[in-house]
Amino acid sequence: MSQIERPEPLLDESLEQDRVSSAAEAAPSVSAQPIDLIAADNTVWQPRRGAPLRWLERAALAFARPINRLIGNPALNPLYHTDTIAVYLWLIVAITGLYLSFFVQFSFDGIYHSISKMESQLVAHIIRAIHRYASDAAIIVSVMHGFRLLFMGKFRGPRWLAWVTGVLMVAVLVVDGVMGYWLIWDQRAQLIMTSVTNWLGRVFGTSANFIAGIQAVEANDTSWIWIGLLLLVHIVLFGLVAFGYWLHVKRLSRPKFLPARHWLIGVGLLVFVLSAAVPLGMLPPAKLDRLPGPVSLDPLFLFFIPPEINGTANGLWLVTLAVIAGFAVIPWLPSRRKSPPPVHIDQTRCIGCTECALDCPYQAITMVPRTDGKAHKFVAQANLDLCVSCGLCVGSCGVQAISVGLLSYTALWTIIEKRVSAARQRTPTGKVTVVFTCERHAEHGAQPYLHPTESTNLDPTLEVITLPCTASAPPDLIARSLDIGATEARIVGCAPGDCARREGNIWAEGRLTRNRVPRLRRNYANAPIGTYWLPPNDFKQALRAPLTADRPTLGRMAAPLRWRNLIPALILCAILYVFSIGLNAVSYTPYAAGQARIQIVLPSPAALFAARAGQHAANYAAVPVRLSLHVDGQLLFEKDFAPGELNTGHAAALFENVPLAPGGHYISFKFESGESSGISVFDRIVDLQDRQVLLLDYAAGAARTERRH
Ligand code: HEM
Ligand code: SF4
Ligand code: SF4
Structure with a gap:
């Protein structure tokens, strides 16, 4: 089986050569740097999210914990891959939709009969079922992905574009699903028509023209116009979402698209098998001179039908619009927390190694030709409009040219020096474990360890230093903490796929395993440095196992895939898919008999x-x-x-x-x-x-x- 999330290989060996030699020339002694840039509590990190989002994340982590236990390898928790699994499901919907569109006959009776015919054909009926069930699953997974970004607080600043397009994509896809249901021209489609009729009547005073138009095309045998229009809107809306997706990931470097191969195969198979096992069947055809009987009604797309039919939908659309608008404006809601300032690049120090530009997950650094006469061809230039202040680039730069707010090489070094020396003073054995962790861990599992002196129950040899992300500290700094008295260094970040900085854990692991520049220096390759990639509420686990040379933890991010982990993960995906199928069986009787x-x-x-x-x-x-x-x-x-x-x-x-x-x-x-x-x-x-x-x-x-x- 394949490996999970291998760190990106070194792009060009010469880059490291350039960096190492030039860094040696360019980097001034760290102790010569001013040290007034650290917060009073000896940290460079300040919480960015308010309590509601932290509580939301706490709830989500509590939900994910048993799932992680069940799977046994957090890298395989499907919750961490909702972005790419959503893309995959939408792609399945698009491909199956394309297949189905070849069967469309352009008349009211024609389309109904062509779809009924599909139900009797083995391949076509499975593809139809996949198209339907995968749409439900895709909506659910997309919303789960949005929810993850919500509790991680990833919507402000330059991320507004991804956020707003995400909200709009989901809204448009729901409308598009309604078009799909309408196309079938069965009794459910008739209920959609009745709902639209009622809605038009309320909004425009009358819906007589609309309903008369449908009756006229039916009477004149020109219903191909109406079916053609519905199909066109169905396809155009999906195209609009494809464009929205382009905008959605436009500001990301290396945006993800499809999930890893094991998800492609596993999710693909279960979508196929479960869809084949539960055929959709057909409702009776739409008849404008009959009130529809009981129908199955997918509440994810057709939630509006019962209130429209009962005449109680007045508030529904207002609430729906308010929810969509409410989510769309979240990036601009006032916050009591000050956003950290964006990146600052000291171009006089920059040696043009390109590492920061390569590492930035948000395309916020570009290399431009150098004009100050220095030997290096290029210099890094920040685009402040794109920087989300994630701090990853501080860890990329070997010559201390980058800072993000309080976070700089110098400030970090000062903190490490102070905290390691404080820990040494309070531990008679001289053992000091310095832990570098990210802000998500700091807000959850690591919270009690942040101020060890305040709790008598905690191990006094521990010194936990919070960074925005584990990749914010250059490997050199981690190694130097050992030089000044720490007996071991542990780097505790989020599980593969779950990094709030998108790529921070991959970069940190890559640098420390010497697969990515800036690399941990060779003479520290066997030093007591360990990496732990865990959910933020499992921080404690990183402290349990002793860090010994015979049990290295470095390089474990790329742990091999095992069936015993993958199977429970796929079973969870199957449960979600079965739920999506179940949504299609929700029954609704619009009109009681006897009327x-x-x-x-x-x-x-x-x-x-x-x-x-x-x-x-x-x-x-x-x-x-x-x-x-x-x-x-x-x-x-x-x-x-x-x-x-x-x-x-x-x-x-x-x-x-x-x-x-x-x-x-x-x-x-x-x-x-x-x-x-x-x-x-x-x-x-x-x-x-x-x-x-x-x-x-x-x-x-x-x-x-x-x-x-
Ligand atoms: C149609 C459904 C959606 C699909 C297929 C989708 C897919 C994706 C993908 C593949 C990424 C790139 C992830 C990466 O490379 O790290 C992404 C990023 C993002 N998505 Fe979505 N998404 C959808 C809906 C949403 C929704 C509903 C929201 C929120 C309301 C949302 C908010 C975001 C944000 C803010 C990012 C940027 C993440 C970052 O800055 O790291 N997306 N999405
Ligand atoms: S802090 Fe650095 S890595 Fe992060 S977005 Fe800004 S420039 Fe890119
Ligand atoms: S600022 Fe960027 S390009 Fe310049 S030396 Fe630092 S990492 Fe390299």
Whole structure:
């Protein structure tokens, strides 16, 4: 099996040569540096997140802990790979969607029958099921990925672009899913139409034009226009998301795309097998003259249908919009915490080694031609608009040319000196373990160890130094802590895939294992230095095992994959996928049995009036006219028109649903004025079936209406 997350190999051996020799010339003695740049509590790190996000992260870590125990190798925790697994699932959705689109027939009946036919074909029905279930899983995994970035506080500053596009991508994908459901032209699609009809009615006053348009294309056999439009929107929205994804990762160096091979194969297989095991089946076709019966309704995409059908959706859309807008503006919400200042590069020291530019995960450093006459061809230049102050580049620079706020080589060295010497004074044995850890560990598992003097229960030989990230300290500094009295150095950072700085743990491991520049100096290769890549609430584990030469911990990030770890990880993915499948089985009965409807759809009441009144229309020009619906002699609907309103053609469109019990009814729909007997539109006894919708439209009472019942 393959190895996990191997550190990036050294790009060019000559880089290190350049750095080592030039660094030796360029680096001044560290003790000559000013030391007033450290915080009062001897740290360069200040918490960036407020309590709510820390609590959110604490909850997420507590949730992930049993998962890590079960899997036995945190590198394989699927929660740490939600970004790439989401991409993979969306890619599966795109490819299966492309396949399905070849089957589309462009008419209402045609598309329904082509999809029904797919259900009887082995390959097509599996691909259809994958398309559907993987969409649900992809939404869930994308939201989980967004949630991880939320609790890590990764949304401010230059990250706003990734954050906002993330929120919008998920919103657009949900809308796109609705388009997909609509395309099938079954009873669920009919409920979507009814919901849209109700929504249009509320927002624009009437939805008569919309529903009449659908009825017209159905009557004229031109429904290919509507299906074509739905398919076009379905594809265009997905294309929009692809563009959004490009923006999403635009500011990242080496953005991840697909997950590692074991996820590709494992997740791919379980998507295939589980989708094949649970066929989707078909609902009855949409019929505009029937109320749909019970349907399965995926709440992830179609959450709006029940409130729309029940007429209680007024608040729903406001809440939905508020949630989307609320998440989108998170990057700009005021915070009591001051963002750390961006990177500062002292170009006079820079020897153009390019290491910082290579290491920066956010493309915030570029190498530009040098103009100050020094020997090196290039000099590093920061783009402050892209820097997220992650501090990784401080650990990249061998000549102390970079600082990020308080974090600089000099300040770090001062802290190390002070803290190691303090620890030596309080430990009679002279044993001192200096631990370099990242801010996530500091806020969780390492919290009690940060101030060892304040707790009598803690090991006094421990000295925990918090950095923004484990990669913020150059390997040289870690080694030098041993020179001044530390008996061992432990570097404790986040598990592979879980680094809040994206690549910090990989860089730190690479440098200390001498696979990446700046490398740990050769004569420290066997020194008591250990790396521990653990979830932040498992910090304690890094202190347990003794650090001895026969049990090296360096290089363990690339631990081999084992089935006994991978299988539970895939079982967890399968559980999530089964949940996605289950969402498709949520049942909803929109209309109880024992009801029927009369539906009045008049985009232009004046046109109906003109057609029915004929030459008598002029007689009504100066009097008010009422359009009324009587059922069994009882007035159930009326609409008054001002004198002349129907003659000038300005009467507003009408759409009305009138509920009725099934059975025989005498229905009279007519224009009336004063004492005259009026102009009849529809006047007959109709035996309404259960769930039947009797349409009273422009053609009511004429051939088309006859056709409908
Ligand atoms: C369509 C669904 C989504 C997909 C496929 C997706 C995928 C990705 C991928 C592959 C990365 C690059 C990770 C890396 O290279 O380290 C990324 C980064 C990011 N995503 Fe998403 N994402 C999605 C939705 C979201 C959502 C909903 C949010 C938040 C609301 C979000 C916020 C971010 C942020 C802030 C980053 C930058 C992370 C950083 O600065 O390290 N994404 N996303
Ligand atoms: S602190 Fe350094 S590594 Fe981090 S984003 Fe800024 S320039 Fe890049
Ligand atoms: S600033 Fe960057 S390019 Fe310049 S010496 Fe330091 S790491 Fe190398």
